Structure formats: structure tokens, C-alpha cells
Amino acid sequence: MVMPFMGPAGQADTRLFLSDESPEVIARAIQLWDQYSGAPGLLSGTGDYEYDKDRKVYVNKKTGRDVTEDQLRRYVRKVSDEASRQMKKDTQQLIAGIIMLTVWYSRMRNLMMALYKTVWILGIGGFVFDDNIQRNLFYLFTLMQFNWLDNFSEQVYSGMQPLNGFAMTRAGLYGRTANGMWQNIRLLQAEETGYTEGMRVLGVTEDHCMNSDRPGCIEQAARGWVPIRSIVPIGQCTCFSNCLCRLRFR
Numbered sequence: 001m002v003m004p005f006m007g008p009a010g011q012a013d014t015r016l017f018l019s020d021e022s023p024e025v026i027a028r029a030i031q032l033w034d035q036y037s038g039a040p041g042l043l044s045g046t047g048d049y050e051y052d053k054d055r056k057v058y059v060n061k062k063t064g065r066d067v068t069e070d071q072l073r074r075y076v077r078k079v080s081d082e083a084s085r086q087m088k089k090d091t092q093q094l095i096a097g098i099i100m101l102t103v104w105y106s107r108m109r110n111l112m113m114a115l116y117k118t119v120w121i122l123g124i125g126g127f128v129f130d131d132n133i134q135r136n137l138f139y140l141f142t143l144m145q146f147n148w149l150d151n152f153s154e155q156v157y158s159g160m161q162p163l164n165g166f167a168m169t170r171a172g173l174y175g176r177t178a179n180g181m182w183q184n185i186r187l188l189q190a191e192e193t194g195y196t197e198g199m200r201v202l203g204v205t206e207d208h209c210m211n212s213d214r215p216g217c218i219e220q221a222a223r224g225w226v227p228i229r230s231i232v233p234i235g236q237c238t239c240f241s242n243c244l245c246r247l248r249f250r
Contacts, residue, residue: 005101005157008150017109018139018146026127028110029117036082037075039067043121051125056193058125069186073246076119076182083115084175091171094156095163105153112149112174116142119178123185141185145177173241179203180234183247190228195249197225200232203244217245225250 034040041047048062058067087108094104120138121127152170155161161170190198200221217237234243 005105005153008105008153010150014143014146014150015139017113018142019135020113021130021135025113025117028114029121030127032083032111032114033075033079033118033122037079037118039071039075042067042075043118043126045126045128051128053125053129056125056189072122073179073182076122076178079115079118080175080178082175083111083178084172086111087171087175088168091168095167101153101157105149108149108153108171108174109146112142112145115175115178116145116181119182120185123182123189141181145174149174177235177241180241180243183234183245186249187228187231187233187247190247190249196228198228198231198247198249199223199225201246201248203246217243221245 030044033043039049042049042058045051048060049067050059050061051057052059052066055066058072059065060067090099090104090107090111093099094101099107117138120134120141121130124130124134152161156163156167161167187198200217200223202217202221217239220232220237228249231247234245234247235241237243237245
């Protein structure tokens with residue numbers, strides 16, 4: 001028997017959830033990446049890939065070439081698109097009454113965890129470099145997304161969020177967040193590595209945000225090279241999680 005929805009998990013449970021390193025959680029993340037990224041084995045250090053920790057780059061052992069930033073960004077985009085598609089599908093089933101809210105909430109959390117974990121692990125060089133410090137940073141880096149999911153589920157439960165096409169779109173945004181997350185991880189690492197300047201490069205879209213009470217992508221890209229600490233992180237412009245921009249550093 002499926003239990004009725006008892007409300008979102010809450011902060012304490014979310015922290016435990018995001019700290020879970022059980023074989024099931026790791027397997028779910030690896031499966032998502034290996035099946036849809038186009039670079040199976042990269043996160044687990046198997047197959048054709050290895051991580052050069054001194055240069056902080058992935059290397060394709062078969063070709064001897066470094067995996068470029070553009071390649072990594074494409075891999076993240078593929079996994080992100082698939083997660084977004086699954087989230088929309090689960091929400092469609094919720095709308096149709098095929099699954100209950102508690103099942104939808106569990107699936108969304110599991111898929112978000114798998115997606116965000118793959119992006120975080122990609123940023124640190126693979127699962128071999130995952131440790132308690134990284135898990136705590138991962139929790140802090142992703143907590144807001146899970147808080148927003150809790151708010152989403154509460155609104156669905158109360159009826160404030162109608163179960164319609166907008167709900168499907170809203171659910172899919174949790175998958176789209178991966179691009180911004182990946183770019184922001186790179187932003188953190190760039191400063192640690194010694195880069196002092198960065199710039200925003202517009203993503204491929206026809207509706208870049210601008211002229212709002214939040215920074216717009218066009219205005220930010222027009223600034224060109226700026227001190228790295230003055231860069232507006234991806235996701236904090238008016239397009240929020242829809243943002244497909246990327247960052248460059250020097």
C-alpha cells in the first residue's frame with residue numbers, strides 16, 4: 001500500500017538524503033551518466049577515461065587527448081536533458097493520476113540526487129576523489145534546489161500549484177539546473193586554481209533575459225572580461241534555471 005503524502009522531507013532529512021553514499025545512490029548516478037552522457041566510464045574511472053589530477057583534466061586513454069571543456073559541457077547537457085525529460089514524464093503521470101504525490105516526490109528527489117551528484121563528481125575528478133569534505137560541500141551547493149522542490153510539492157498538495165502543463169515545465173527545470181551547476185562549480189574551481197578574470201558567453205537561445213530587477217545575460221556578457229569575483233553565477237540572472245550560458249576564465 002502506498003502511503004499518502006505526508007509533506008516534504010524537511011532540512012534534517014534532506015541533509016541525510018544528500019549525504020547518502022549507499023551503493024544504490026552511487027549506482028543510480030553512474031547509470032544516469034553512463035547511459036546518456038556519451039562518455040560512459042568517465043565518472044567511475046573505467047573504460048577509456050582517466051583523470052589527471054595535476055592538470056585537472058580528463059584524458060581519453062584511447063586517443064591520448066584531453067577531454068575539452070566543450071565536450072564536458074555537451075556531456076552535462078545530454079544528461080541534463082534526459083533528467084528533465086524523465087521529470088516531465090513523472091509529472092505527467094502525476095497529472096493523469098497514474099502515480100500518487102508521494103511517489104512523484106520520491107522519484108523527483110532520487111533523480112535530482114543522481115543528476116546533481118554526477119555533475120559534482122565530474123567537477124572533482126570522479127568518484128575516487130569523493131570524501132566527507134566533498135559530500136558536505138555537495139550538500140551546501142545543492143540544498144536550495146531541494147528546498148525549492150519541497151516548496152513545489154507543498155504547493156501541489158495544497159492546490160496552489162495546479163496540475164497542468166506549467167507543472168510539467170516547472171518540474172523539468174530541476175533537470176535544466178545542471179548546466180548552471182556545472183558552470184558554477186567551474187567558477188569556484190577557477191578562483192582556487194589562480195584565474196583572476198572571467199567572462200560570460202551567451203548560450204544558444206532566442207530569448208536571453210534582460211531589463212529586469214535581476215541581472216540579464218546580455219548585459220553580463222557585454223561586460224567582457226571582469227574580475228572573477230564580480231561574475232554573476234549562472235542561474236542568478238532573470239532566466240534562472242533556463243540559462244544555457246557558459247563561463248570562460250583567464
